[in-house]
Amino acid sequence: MIPEGGVITAQFYDIESGRMDLEIRGGGDAHEQFDIPIHRDGGIQDMLAEAQRPDRRFDYVICESIDRTARYTYYGTRIEHLLKQAGIPLLAADEPFQLTSPDGRKPKVATQLLTRRVKQSIAEFYVVDLLEKSWDGFAVHTEAGYNVGKACYGYRAKHVPHPVPAKRAKGEKKTLLEPDPAQKPAVQRIFQLRIEKRLGYEDIATRLNADLASYPPPVPVDPTRAVGCWTYSNVRDVLTNPKYTGHMVWNRRARKTGRNRLNPIQEWVWSAQPVHEPLVSLEDWIAAQNVSGHRFGSRSGNNTNINHPDTKRSYLLRTYLFCDLCGRRMNGKTRRALAYYVCAPKKAYIPEGHPTGGSFFVREDALIDKLNEFLSHHVFGHYRRALLADRMRDLDEEARHEREQRITALKREIDDIEQRRKRAIHHLELFDEPDAELIRDINERRAQLRHRQVQLKEQLAEAEEAIAQTPNPDLIDLLPVGQVDVAQLPEDTARNLFEALRLKMHYNKTANTVRCEIDLTAHSITTAQDASNAAILPFPRTSPETEAGTPNEDPSPESAPVPILVVPPAGLEPAT
CATH class of the missing domain: 3.90.1750.20 (Putative Large Serine Recombinase; Chain B, Domain 2)
Structure with a gap:
């Protein structure tokens, strides 16, 4: 409905969701896919922009229904407010309105305003209610195992x-x-x-x-x-x-x-x-x-970074070296043909205790020397088991014993609940004509027992998985014995070894120390064996007396805790 004497001077419309944020509406081109006989002068943003211009082509805006402007009450009232600031009333074809009153005064709009807000609220309620019901439907659909869309690969x-x-x-x-x-x-x-x-x-x-x-x-x-x-x-x-x-x-x-x-x-x-x-x-x-x-942020291969054409080399310890002070991964740099690693966090992210100025370097060859020492003694050495702390091993055995006791208790309680459920059914069979109240009570009790049994089975699965995932110090005995010089290995062989052992190195600039860790699990032990066999050099044949007297292999009770193998802090030569 157009007011008497009114003329349509421009037509604006969107083919988008009325629930989109107002700032991003009107930019789509979906209308081009339809054969719409109505000329389009733009979308909602074009209309609001023209409303602010002194040479605008319209004095009123009329829509089919107020809920068609937006599906959110907030955006609907915002559009209305922006037009009102420009001196343009927003009319709706399905609402009664007067442009002027018979006596020439400004028309009263209080009742119209109340009706409009009620309609906008109902429209938003309808959309939200429909979305919630649709969500619930998809949730039930998912819980029942039904797939949506194309089946995924596999x-x-x-x-x-x-x-x-x-x-x-x-x-x-x-x-x-x-x-x-x-x-x-x-x-x-x-x-x-x-x-x-x-x-x-x-x-x-x-x-x-x-x-x-x-x-x-x-x-x-x-x-x-x-x-x-x-x-x-x-x-x-x-x-x-x-x-x-x-x-x-x-x-x-x-x-x-x-x-x-x-x-x-x-x-x-x-x-x-x-x-x-x-x-x-x-x-x-x-x-x-x-x-x-x-x-994250690190390549898995030993190739140079193709995204940076100026890159001339790759760095052996890339991915595995972290700053012990801020936890960030350190990046490779080259100075005078020597490889370094740098930690250079942004000023806003420099933690307390980080070196003055924020950034520092450490030479790669100094790190490799300490890494070779760690791998040759603590990982592939003859006395690697003795280097594991006895106290920490005892604590691990105690924790494992507690987990095994927990599993036994859970299994016993699950079996007990199953027997109690069976007894509940047996008691019901003893009555020739059980009343409805008795049946209800027994069914409720069986439901409670069933629920408790499901909870216990979930706890049992978690406890069993915890044991399966617990790193086992015995796994280190499955690795070969020998020496390692990672600098002499092909880079792909060295990096395969680091990956298989789950190597992590933490450099502390303040103490000038490096801490090395590996992680052995049942999932990774086969890969670790293969990578170790390809990387280590067998120890030279020596007499038992010579081996026993080797000073570098002296068992130490102060070694790293289980399940992570850690090299004791060792000083590095300052970088130059």
């Missing part, structure tokens, strides 16, 4: 009849996931390379591309966009997808409100139990995510 869609009878009668179906035999090995290989060798996405893709017959690459929804090989993003998508654990997961990304950004993991919706065959364990998936913190 799985294929398994169509099953729709659980709603009316939709099932129409032939509609739901989608579950089942492993794809041709793709399953690739997924498992990706996780193996990530966890055991801690390779980056590019390096994993390179290894898969070397055998495309065994590891066929993913095919996108649009097959014409397929590149025929594994890419960085393909590997990343596999490693970050929790569906490979057998759980169905939804809401990983904010596709509508956050421009496809990744949501925090606590906002993800998981099925309570695995709903399809897992390709990796939940523990392995978590371990793969933890590698990202180690790999």
